[in-house]
Amino acid sequence: MALWGGRFSQAADDRFRHFNDSLGSDYRLVEHDIIGSIAWSKALKTVGILTIDEQQKIETALQALRIAVKDDPKQILNSNAEDIHSWVEQQLIEIVGDLGKKLHTGRSRNDQVATDLKLWCVDEIVLLIESINQLRSQLVNTADKYQNSVMPGFTHLQRAQPITFAHWCLAYFEMLTRDVNRLNDTLTRLNVCPLGSGALAGTAYPIDRDKLAHDLGFAKATNNSLDSVSDRDHVIELLSNAAIGMNHLSRFAEDLIIFNSGEANFVELSDRVTSGSSLMPQKKNPDALELIRGKSGRVCGALTAVLMTFKGLPLAYNKDMQEDKEQLFDALDTWHDCLEMAVLVLEDIKINNERCLEAAKQGYANATELADYLVAKGVPFREAHHIVGEAVVGAIAKQKALEEMTLEELKQFSSVIEDDVYSILSIESCLAKRCAKGGVSPLQITKAIKKAKNCLIGI
Numbered sequence: 001m002a003l004w005g006g007r008f009s010q011a012a013d014d015r016f017r018h019f020n021d022s023l024g025s026d027y028r029l030v031e032h033d034i035i036g037s038i039a040w041s042k043a044l045k046t047v048g049i050l051t052i053d054e055q056q057k058i059e060t061a062l063q064a065l066r067i068a069v070k071d072d073p074k075q076i077l078n079s080n081a082e083d084i085h086s087w088v089e090q091q092l093i094e095i096v097g098d099l100g101k102k103l104h105t106g107r108s109r110n111d112q113v114a115t116d117l118k119l120w121c122v123d124e125i126v127l128l129i130e131s132i133n134q135l136r137s138q139l140v141n142t143a144d145k146y147q148n149s150v151m152p153g154f155t156h157l158q159r160a161q162p163i164t165f166a167h168w169c170l171a172y173f174e175m176l177t178r179d180v181n182r183l184n185d186t187l188t189r190l191n192v193c194p195l196g197s198g199a200l201a202g203t204a205y206p207i208d209r210d211k212l213a214h215d216l217g218f219a220k221a222t223n224n225s226l227d228s229v230s231d232r233d234h235v236i237e238l239l240s241n242a243a244i245g246m247n248h249l250s251r252f253a254e255d256l257i258i259f260n261s262g263e264a265n266f267v268e269l270s271d272r273v274t275s276g277s278s279l280m281p282q283k284k285n286p287d288a289l290e291l292i293r294g295k296s297g298r299v300c301g302a303l304t305a306v307l308m309t310f311k312g313l314p315l316a317y318n319k320d321m322q323e324d325k326e327q328l329f330d331a332l333d334t335w336h337d338c339l340e341m342a343v344l345v346l347e348d349i350k351i352n353n354e355r356c357l358e359a360a361k362q363g364y365a366n367a368t369e370l371a372d373y374l375v376a377k378g379v380p381f382r383e384a385h386h387i388v389g390e391a392v393v394g395a396i397a398k399q400k401a402l403e404e405m406t407l408e409e410l411k412q413f414s415s416v417i418e419d420d421v422y423s424i425l426s427i428e429s430c431l432a433k434r435c436a437k438g439g440v441s442p443l444q445i446t447k448a449i450k451k452a453k454n455c456l457i458g459i
């Protein structure tokens with residue numbers, strides 16, 4: 001039965017009903033709708049709409065319903081209710097009879113859906129932070145394991161300066177730390193309760209909305225009823241968080257896809273996260289990573305979709321707003337899945353240390369060291385840069401690395417070069433010199449790993 005029969009003389013067209021119904025996606029709010037309804041029944045008791053006994057009956061019935069659907073919420077989909085709010089009300093009426101019809105007094109589905117969705121977001125943020133922390137912890141473990149794995153660092157996808165695999169892992173650790181912080185910021189802002197805002201102008205019953213908010217775990221009640229039922233900033237913020245988080249995962253995936261390519265051959269991915277080709281027997285494709293990269297597009301799309309849906313909406317509630325949930329659910333599910341996959345990929349990734357070291361030695365990744373060496377001998381940096389550029393050209397012509405050039409050969413580019421140049425051209429020296437905070441020196445990496453581990457303690 002629809003919730004508004006009295007005003008209508010014709011039944012809704014089946015095609016319209018199908019188009020209009022949202023139970024197929026918002027059934028996921030069932031638990032939050034029930035929790036919100038119980039809190040509302042308590043508020044109705046305080047203003048004399050429900051007796052103590054009536055409220056108790058409603059609460060007991062709603063608790064039973066909550067337990068009945070907990071393990072298998074999909075059973076809700078067998079109903080023809082329009083949305084989860086109608087479904088819960090219908091079920092309540094089935095259990096307690098006409099008494100159930102009192103529950104919606106002073107409430108609208110507009111403040112109800114806003115509240116349910118916020119409650120869902122709070123729970124979801126906790127779960128997302130958990131998933132991100134699992135990946136953070138895996139990144140630190142991998143960094144710990146590969147502290148000494150030297151590899152080339154890139155800019156413009158050209159070998160730039162040597163780094164370690166640990167340093168690479170810790171870069172992603174930082175991004176994910178910011179993702180957690182962003183989620184916590186979003187949580188602080190969404191922590192105000194819209195229930196008791198009615199359809200748009202406020203509820204006509206003298207309900208203590210701050211108390212109601214506290215009952216539901218919110219910090220306080222919202223300030224303006226019109227804003228309360230129209231606001232979906234938290235959905236947009238969560239989608240932005242997801243889009244940024246997925247961007248991080250996509251770059252992580254892309255780096256590893258490159259590292260795993262036959263050309264780089266820096267890492268080997270486990271059989272557990274790769275697939276073969278139906279035609280080419282030699283292939284082992286990095287599908288898990290490619291899907292992470294691909295799905296980041298879908299999550300950014302969800303953010304854009306919701307922004308576009310809301311951009312021209314007049315206040316207050318409009319049915320357009322129903323479109324938010326499918327996008328939000330899909331984007332956050334996707335983010336969860338990708339975080340889980342990223343952990344799986346790192347869990348038994350193998351670093352090809354020899355090949356990484358060899359690549360770090362190639363590509364003149366120590367050219368900056370030679371420039372710094374010249375600077376230390378009194379050559380102005382701009383000049384030193386030019387000299388080393390010429391030395392690199394000379395070395396390429398001889399098909400040698402800089403450190404393979406004889407002193408005589410190097411001296412052709414600058415007379416200040418002496419025998420002590422060879423120690424500074426070594427990879428060890430390149431790394432050890434980067435000893436300021438955030439640098440790749442072994443000392444800093446050990447410190448960074450320790451710090452990251454401390455930050456995960458108790459999480």
Ligand code: ARG
Binds near residue numbers: 022026113317322
């Ligand atoms: N299913 C609706 C949504 O998700 C619930 C709110 C309906 N309110 C209304 N006035 N039609 O947005």
